[in-house]
Amino acid sequence: MMSLKSLSVLSEVSATNYLLLFVIGLVTYIVLFYYRYFTRTNPLPGPLPLPIVGNLLQYPGDAGKWVKQLRQTYGDMFEIYLGSAKAVCLCRADLAGKLMTSSPIRTPPNDGLDELGVSNKGILVNRNHDDWSYNRRFLQKTTASPKGAREAIESTQVLFNEMEELWKRLDDDENEIDFAGWISQFTFENILLLTTKLRSYALTNYYNTKNPHNKVVEPKGTISESESFVKSLRTQFNAVCFFLLTPKILRNSETSKQFLNNKAWITTNLLKIIKDRRAQIESSEEKIDSQDLLTQLLTVNTDKDVTRNIVDDKHTKKMSDDDVRANLMDPLVGGTVTTATTLCAIVYYLAHHPEVQKRMVQELDNVLGKDRDSHITFEQVDKLEYTDAVFKEVSRLFPVIPVNVRTNLEPDEIAGYTFPPNTQFMIDIEGIHCSPNYWSDPDTFNPDRWLSTTSDKKRAKNTYFQFGGGARMCPGMKLALAEVKTFMALLYRKYDVELVDNESPLHYKYALIKICEELRVKIKPRN
């Protein structure tokens, strides 16, 4: 029998052995990692990565700012490591344009996105080409048509009137509001209404949350906690960012759990809407005549089908509740925060450029007439050339998605390098939007550069990507343009808008897109 003493000596020896084995394993891993790194194909310039985390420890929390810093050091084409995966950054219009327009896939296979359950669902980060293309056709058909834009112009006016009634209830000394707070509720309510014909009364809910002493009766809406719902949509961007970038072994289980719970909460709310509408459709004896996105998704391949030219021979079954949920969630996620941040940036730039604001208001008066409450038509919005130029110029200097991504499905040759399939490319949209190579006086805020009479002569192809490009381009573009321009017209023809703090930069958080979380403004009726 071994003595206790010899047992403890043995266990000390085996602990030392384990430690030794671990150190040898670690050193081998590091040596192999750097051997592979220094002998890699297509060695582009870029910061030296660490094993497992790559360059993620240097990430300042904002991809736009990071790519800008790195471009200044490494030039127009460089590589970084997001964990152990390499990403190639392209900062020139000719390099970026090719990928943006040719590749229909955003990200390579990613276990994080699989865990979040978004890689094979819906539209935004769906990697399955056939399903993505099928799903996208529904949104394209309902939002990208002139009918979609007309509906957006109408609903924007209805919601603006409701918001004004709520503003009137604020005390006089409260004409200072958080524009970012109101507008994110506004854009959410608008996209919900346009895609489902349902209301959540998000603006009333927001007003009541902020003014508990002076509440108004809130009509019963589809989503009762709309304020929290909008927060959850924002959190979903953080979730995608976290799961996309964080290597599996570093994914903190508490953070993962919170993000998964957030998605589950959105899912529960949306499934309720979907089940109710499905039951309504199934029990209806009349012909379904509604053409909204939700109805199209629920009726496709059923005997009450209201879709046309959408199905293909790979999609012959009716859609499951969860697929409908993913296809509804993506426009809500994609259309709420982007549009709200764009409008915050417009308000911010106009406040800093009163001469531009004055000229825009003049155009509004000329096109819309003297009555500041008159109904605005599609044809009038179409005539707002200077307002449109303001939108474009703000979006050039402040793109909501400053860095876009693409992945190649086939080997791809770019600038003399051949990249294997599934290489992650990051496209420096902000850098291209502000490069002196493509724009005269790029840092100057000058809407005139967009007017047909004075357009920027230097401007080349593939230099403006506010809505992306190619097959994956934003399907909500027409709807968003109609909403944003109508909102600008409604606000500025009637009100003077000032920033509370003129010195402050426009605050935003970055989570794949820029999210403006607060913008304090004073709104007073125009003289």
Ligand code: HEM
């Ligand atoms: C001013 C507002 C908006 C901006 C700036 C914006 C911008 C963008 C950008 C840059 C992309 C990526 C395109 C690419 O990779 O080429 C995108 C994709 C997308 N957007 Fe928008 N968007 C806006 C409004 C909307 C609206 C209102 C909707 C809903 C109808 C929407 C739904 C989507 C969807 C579903 C995608 C993914 C498309 C795909 O992967 O095929 N967006 N958006």
